[in-house]
Amino acid sequence: MSGREVGRAADVCVVGLGPTGRALAHRAMAAGMRVVAVDPRPHRLWAPTFSCWVDELPQWLGHGAIASRIEAPAVWTTSEHRIPRPYCVLSKQGLFDALPLDDATVIAGRARTVEAHRVELADGTEVRAATVFDTRGQATPGARRTASAHGIFVDEDIAAPMVTAGEGLLLDWRDENGAGPDDPPSFLYSVPLGDGTVIFEETSLGLRGGMPQHELRRRTLNRLAAHGIRLRGDEPTEAAHYPLDEMPPKAGRGAVIPFGSRGGMMHPITGYCVADSLALVDTALDAVQRGADPIEALWPWQARLVYWMRMRGVYGL
Ligand SMILES: Cc1cc2nc3c(=O)[nH]c(=O)nc-3n(C[C@H](O)[C@H](O)[C@H](O)COP(=O)(O)OP(=O)(O)OC[C@H]3O[C@@H](n4cnc5c(N)ncnc54)[C@H](O)[C@@H]3O)c2cc1C
Structure with missing residues (x-):
């Protein structure tokens, strides 16, 4: 001591x-x-990319914390729906700087x-x-109900067939990820980050113990291929694996x-x-x-x- x-x-x-x-x-x-x-x-900047509905943010925060704004994010089931509620991706540096x-x-x-x-x-x-x-923060989830995601950061021009600036896919449930009918389901989340890149993030919510990264990545690549998007393979990625039931x-x-x-x-x-x-x-x-x-x-x-x-x-x- x-x-x-x-x-x-x-x-x-x-x-x-x-x-x-x-x-x-x-x-x-x-x-x-x-x-x-x-x-x-x-003094370390946080690793994940944080997003939220714009109207959830407290007034005192100011708009410097927002990196990218989507006026009406899309949800795909068997057809496209628009949610008329502005959504945003927070700037990591902007949020950090707003909280001196x-x-x-x-x-x-x-x-x-x-x-x-x-x-x-x-x-x-x-x-x-x-x-x-x-x-x-939280402990690792073990066998608890878990959020798992694998995100791939892709340049805006490559992402354009699926997502463009000012647009975003909040939940894409289209049958394009190669999962079988008896496999646990997952959806795609994809938004522009405001820095010239778009994140494509296959996400599984509520599964006990979560879904492995390699399976989420395979599903993301299947979805991109369905829209003619091919990646180099060395794009930066992020991973999520945390409990939902604290x-x-x-x-x-x-x-x-x-x-x-x-x-x-x-x-x-x-x-x-x-x-x-x-x-x-x-x-x-x-x-x-x-x-x-x-x-x-x-x-x-x-x-x-x-x-x-x-x-x-x-x-x-
Ligand atoms: C890839 C990914 C994407 C995500 N996307 C979103 C999103 O879009 N929107 C959203 O709301 N959430 C998102 N999340 C969830 C998000 O991570 C959490 O909501 C958020 O980090 C919770 O913040 P927190 O401050 O409670 O905990 P944390 O961010 O986990 O911070 C905990 C802090 O405590 C510190 N700490 C730990 N142990 C000790 C100790 N013994 N002593 C001192 N300090 C300690 C750690 O260093 C860390 O800085 C995402 C998570 C991931 C992984």
Whole structure:
């Protein structure tokens, strides 16, 4: 143990600086709180490409965080449907820059103990704070209900037969991925990223243990081939494999407050949590400032009922 102590008079300690933890730390700082934030690599840009409905984003975020906007994304079943609700891809750098932590104490380290008012790091450093938020993300899914995706980044001109700038395929269920009638189903998600590339991402939601990357890739390539698109094979890729069924926490004044994907905010059907969590940051912080229980504020019975209904949807999937 180094015995170093940090943050004796901190109001808030945020453990984990993914998008949700960084937003919490940023807004707490902006609200005048003394903030300590901990992450093994606090300055690293997040790996996944995050998207959401535009109207889900909180007003305070500003539009610099949006990289690409689609006014009416398409859904394909046996025919094409348009959803008249603007959707967007977030800019990784834009979102990161919109959440500066200039006045916070940021520690590069890994927490090994996270308690209600005390966090101990792997090197023995101790952080003390009146309120501790746990935003360390989720464990690997094992056999749980899982979101799996394999995304391939393709230049816009190559992608043009399927997706062009300003257009997007939210769910493409066309029978083009080569899956057999008894195989677990998957759909294609494809949107322009605003940097001259389009992502083609075959996605499986709700399958226990998830779908292997090689199968998702095979299905993506089948879909592209059906539209005359052939890839070189060395295009950059991204992979997703995470659980969908993280439960909301029980209320309990004075406890550690799990937030973001760790705190049950992952939508159990879509696998999205970023926009919803950003929109709830101020609810949590307002409760902290009022001396109320943030978990009660984040999870009124209506929110728990919605979560319960969505879980029924996952079982259906
Ligand atoms: C390829 C892919 C595409 C996705 N697309 C979308 C999308 O379009 N929209 C969407 O909403 N979601 C999407 N998701 C899901 C998305 O990843 C999560 O919604 C989001 O990352 C959750 O953010 P978070 O801050 O809760 O957790 P995370 O992003 O997992 O962040 C957790 C942070 O905690 C840190 N940490 C972990 N352990 C410790 C420790 N012991 N001590 C200190 N710090 C620690 C980690 O370093 C990390 O920075 C996607 C995921 C993937 C993989």
